Amino acid sequence: xxxxxxxxxxxxxxxxxxxxxxxxxxxxxxxxxxxxxxxxxxxxxxxxxxxxxxxxxxxxxxxxxxxxxxxxxxxxxxxxxxxxxxxxxxxxxxxxxxxxxxxxxxxxxxxxxxxxxxxxxxxxxxxxxxxxxxxxxxxxxxxxxxxxxxxxxxxxxxxxxxxxxxxxxxxxxxxxxxxxxxxxxxxxxxxxxxxxxxxxxxxxxxxxxxxxxxxxxxxxxxxxxxxxxxxxxxxxxxxxxxxxxxxxxxxxxxxxxxxxxxxxxxxxxxxxxxxxxxxxxxxxxxxxxxxxxxxxxxxxxxxxxxxxxxxxxxxxxxxxxxxxxxxxxxxxxxxxxxxxxxxxxxxxxxxx
Amino acid sequence: xxxxxxxxxxxxxxxxxxxxxxxxxxxxxxxxxxxxxxxxxxxxxxxxxxxxxxxxxxxxxxxxxxxxxxxxxxxxxxxxxxxxxxxxxxxxxxxxxxxxxxxxxxxxxxxxxxxxxxxxxxxxxxxxxxxxxxxxxxxxxxxxxxxxxxxxxxxxxxxxxxxxxxxxxxxxxxxxxxxxxxxxxxxxxxxxxxxxxxxxxxxxxxxxxxxxxxxxxxxxxxxxxxxxxxxxxxxxxxxxxxxxxxxxxxxxxxxxxxxxxxxxxxxxxxxxxxxxxxxxxxxxxxxxxxxxxxxxxxxxxxxxxxxxxxxxxxxxxxxxxxxxxxxxxxxxxxxxxxxxxxxxxxxxxxxxxxxxxxxxxxxxxxxxxxxxxxxxxxxxxxxxxxxxxxxxxxxxxxxxxxxxxxxxxxxxxxxxxxxxxxxxxxxxxxxxxxxxxxxxxxxxxxxxxxxxxxxxxxxxxxxxxxxxxxxxxxxxxxxxxxxxxxxxxxxxxxxxxxxxxxxxxxxxxxxxxxxxxxxxxxxxxxxxxxxxx
Numbered sequence: 001x002x003x004x005x006x007x008x009x010x011x012x013x014x015x016x017x018x019x020x021x022x023x024x025x026x027x028x029x030x031x032x033x034x035x036x037x038x039x040x041x042x043x044x045x046x047x048x049x050x051x052x053x054x055x056x057x058x059x060x061x062x063x064x065x066x067x068x069x070x071x072x073x074x075x076x077x078x079x080x081x082x083x084x085x086x087x088x089x090x091x092x093x094x095x096x097x098x099x100x101x102x103x104x105x106x107x108x109x110x111x112x113x114x115x116x117x118x119x120x121x122x123x124x125x126x127x128x129x130x131x132x133x134x135x136x137x138x139x140x141x142x143x144x145x146x147x148x149x150x151x152x153x154x155x156x157x158x159x160x161x162x163x164x165x166x167x168x169x170x171x172x173x174x175x176x177x178x179x180x181x182x183x184x185x186x187x188x189x190x191x192x193x194x195x196x197x198x199x200x201x202x203x204x205x206x207x208x209x210x211x212x213x214x215x216x217x218x219x220x221x222x223x224x225x226x227x228x229x230x231x232x233x234x235x236x237x238x239x240x241x242x243x244x245x246x247x248x249x250x251x252x253x254x255x256x257x258x259x260x261x262x263x264x265x266x267x268x269x270x271x272x273x274x275x276x277x278x279x280x281x282x283x284x285x286x287x288x289x290x291x292x293x294x295x296x297x298x299x300x301x302x303x304x305x306x307x308x309x310x311x312x313x314x315x316x317x318x319x320x321x322x323x324x325x326x327x328x329x330x331x332x333x334x335x336x337x338x339x340x341x342x343x344x345x346x347x348x349x350x351x352x
Numbered sequence: 353x354x355x356x357x358x359x360x361x362x363x364x365x366x367x368x369x370x371x372x373x374x375x376x377x378x379x380x381x382x383x384x385x386x387x388x389x390x391x392x393x394x395x396x397x398x399x400x401x402x403x404x405x406x407x408x409x410x411x412x413x414x415x416x417x418x419x420x421x422x423x424x425x426x427x428x429x430x431x432x433x434x435x436x437x438x439x440x441x442x443x444x445x446x447x448x449x450x451x452x453x454x455x456x457x458x459x460x461x462x463x464x465x466x467x468x469x470x471x472x473x474x475x476x477x478x479x480x481x482x483x484x485x486x487x488x489x490x491x492x493x494x495x496x497x498x499x500x501x502x503x504x505x506x507x508x509x510x511x512x513x514x515x516x517x518x519x520x521x522x523x524x525x526x527x528x529x530x531x532x533x534x535x536x537x538x539x540x541x542x543x544x545x546x547x548x549x550x551x552x553x554x555x556x557x558x559x560x561x562x563x564x565x566x567x568x569x570x571x572x573x574x575x576x577x578x579x580x581x582x583x584x585x586x587x588x589x590x591x592x593x594x595x596x597x598x599x600x601x602x603x604x605x606x607x608x609x610x611x612x613x614x615x616x617x618x619x620x621x622x623x624x625x626x627x628x629x630x631x632x633x634x635x636x637x638x639x640x641x642x643x644x645x646x647x648x649x650x651x652x653x654x655x656x657x658x659x660x661x662x663x664x665x666x667x668x669x670x671x672x673x674x675x676x677x678x679x680x681x682x683x684x685x686x687x688x689x690x691x692x693x694x695x696x697x698x699x700x701x702x703x704x705x706x707x708x709x710x711x712x713x714x715x716x717x718x719x720x721x722x723x724x725x726x727x728x729x730x731x732x733x734x735x736x737x738x739x740x741x742x743x744x745x746x747x748x749x750x751x752x753x754x755x756x757x758x759x760x761x762x763x764x765x766x767x768x769x770x771x772x773x774x775x776x777x778x779x780x781x782x783x784x785x786x787x788x789x790x791x792x793x794x795x796x797x798x799x800x801x802x803x804x805x806x807x808x809x810x811x812x813x814x815x816x817x818x819x820x821x822x823x824x825x826x827x828x829x830x831x832x833x834x835x836x837x838x839x840x841x842x843x844x845x846x847x848x849x850x851x852x853x854x855x856x857x858x859x860x861x862x863x864x865x866x867x868x869x870x871x872x873x874x875x876x877x878x879x880x881x882x883x884x885x
Contacts, residue, residue, distance in 0.1 A: 008564065015858075018859060022862075026867070158358070158872070161359050169872060172870075172872070174817075
């Protein structure tokens with residue numbers, strides 16, 4: 001190439017770079033900021049994950065809304081010194097969990113993955129809103145692109161483009177932009193003290209007790225699509241030397257005895273331990289009248305602490321996980337604990 | 353189908369563009385053929401066969417016509433000095449009749465495909481109605497044919513090519529693949545412009561070196577076209593669809609504004625599409641014929657149609673109007689009428705007949721229903737009335753001593769033309785003739801100007817901010833048209849500016865398009881209106 005051609009090529013590159021920067025700014029500006037409780041604070045949760053120091057987390061909780069409402073990483077820290085984070089988004093399907101785990105492993109080297117299994121029985125796609133809440137706050141990376149292009153999502157060309165460049169989806173918000181949209185990504189502290197937990201103080205009892213777990217003579221099978229991605233998660237855990245634990249958090253909406261039995265068989269086949277907290281085989285202090293925020297579908301913060309207390313005991317008895325309390329590099333966890341407690345107290349004042 | 357304003361087309365075109373300038377120049381048109389086949393296939397799948405059959409037939413008919421003419425000439429040449437004048441005339445007549453037979457047979461097939469696929473139900477239902485009146489109940493069934501992409505456009509191009517060969521305007525193409533590319537060239541297959549083979553082939557099959565200015569101008573025009581389509585047309589469409597979809601619910605003012613917006617929509621959309629494909633083709637070094645020449649500056653309906661959908665008008669003029677007007681039978685009729693009918697009517701009677709046929713075909717080409725026929729004849733009648741009343745009109749103007757060279761008079765002429773187009777567009781957009789009549793009646797009897805202030809217009813799909821964007825977009829489009837009308841070459845003007853200023857303009861345009869374009873969620877982005885023809 002002669003000098004003139006190099007000059008033109010250089011100009012094209014610079015122009016395209018400016019366009020790319022402009023598109024990035026548009027993405028940041030136009031993606032909705034899901035920071036409120038009604039949006040499950042999902043943007044804050046995902047942003048907060050990226051803020052965690054690399055390779056600082058030992059446990060990753062994976063699953064759907066049952067997990068971010070039913071597990072309290074700060075409780076686990078306070079009681080056992082375990083560093084964990086909940087990597088769950090609303091209606092998270094198994095194929096989403098797989099990519100969430102892949103994305104997690106780019107930043108962390110957990111020793112244990114705790115996977116909430118009810119999505120094993122769900123082959124249906126999530127609504128667009130749920131996929132959006134998963135992908136839009138996710139950083140642009142090879143994993144994100146791989147996920148968007150994965151045929152499992154059945155995205156057409158335009159949808160794929162809009163996940164890659166979310167402003168395509170949200171550009172019509174141009175007359176609804178707020179101060180928060182402009183300043184959100186430039187704020188100093190993106191840390192999320194609740195570590196992926198969506199804390200709820202609502203108490204809306206479920207009065208049926210454990211009747212949802214009665215034997216109705218049904219049989220269920222693990223879905224083909226979900227099964228395939230479960231295998232990929234198991235394989236990934238093996239490959240990376242991570243232990244995998246199956247768990248099912250109490251949920252009257254998403255769980256049945258048939259699912260529990262099918263999971264038990266599957267877990268035994270795969271040699272993966274499985275704890276089903278819906279079976280009520282022992283009294284660990286859980287009460288459907290006090291610990292659910294929406295009549296049995298999800299747990300409130302007090303329910304989450306009861307469940308986490310049980311899980312913490314189980315983990316301490318069955319795994320060798322480090323207690324980081326007192327370590328200088330984990331000092332921020334102590335501050336997070338104080339914030340968590342203050343937030344919980346505030347909820348107690350309002351709801352209890 | 354890959355819409356020209358979609359991201360898919362952008363990706364497709366960029367791939368073609370990069371390959372086009374990196375492969376050997378001799379192979380460039382083969383790449384265009386492959387790209388066109390892919391483009392067509394993604395839209396129409398196996399229906400591409402119709403196009404291939406038409407291309408094959410047109411190619412062989414072209415060669416046949418040329419061979420018949422050459423054989424005739426050779427026979428006359430060989431018999432020079434031997435053949436009598438009568439024998440030469442006989443040979444010429446034989447050549448003419450053979451050519452006519454080949455032409456008619458081919459036209460019957462090529463146009464027949466269009467007539468059957470697009471118009472069978474129209475003819476069928478009308479025949480059924482006639483039979484019903486005659487008391488015959490046996491009816492022609494309704495068909496559900498899927499139209500191959502761009503059939504109305506490539507058929508006209510094929511017919512134009514054949515007639516040009518028939519009239520010996522240029523030689524027949526020997527390579528059937530070139531005819532195929534001429535018909536299915538991806539920038540013009542969906543919505544035209546309707547090109548002539550001799551004009552397009554000159555550039556289509558020639559090797560092209562990357563020309564900085566052509567590429568820059570091409571991409572600028574693509575961007576401008578996308579802005580017209582996405583910022584103006586698709587935004588206006590929201591209001592238009594709402595009002596035209598339930599005209600009974602809305603008052604005269606809403607209908608009036610909806611029709612104004614429809615005119616804006618169809619112009620921004622159709623001319624925007626021409627800018628996108630014209631720009632894309634220009635970036636490949638292949639200029640396409642212009643389809644719009646700022647029609648709203650027209651001072652008469654005839655001028656409007658010379659500036660609106662130019663390539664269709666040119667095709668109809670060259671292949672329908674001229675042959676008809678110059679035909680022996682119409683010439684004879686004209687002669688008789690000039691003697692029998694006094695005045696302007698007698699002078700122009702045969703011309704009026706040819707014009708009525710022309711406008712019938714124009715209307716019918718737009719769609720298989722009486723509404724479109726009336727739409728065409730409406731314009732035809734206005735033009736004929738204009739011609740017929742021209743002497744009287746001139747007389748009045750002279751008597752009133754009107755200065756016809758002043759701006760005010762020209763503005764009046766433009767407004768008068770716009771009013772005629774306003775009604776024409778209402779006919780075009782309304783569901784049926786009856787609906788159009790009701791809408792006109794509502795505009796006249798229930799205008800309800802007060803609705804302009806009570807906020808009810810903001811409940812029809814567009815909010816205040818949308819109207820502002822629409823207004824600004826329209827203003828920019830108007831200023832650009834005005835500059836073009838004054839022969840100012842905007843892209844050249846821009847190219848002469850400093851790099852930072854050019855980039856500022858490009859980037860601003862790009863980001864304004866990305867943010868304010870009425871595409872994706874929240875907007876019902878529509879395909880181009882003329883894509884269905």
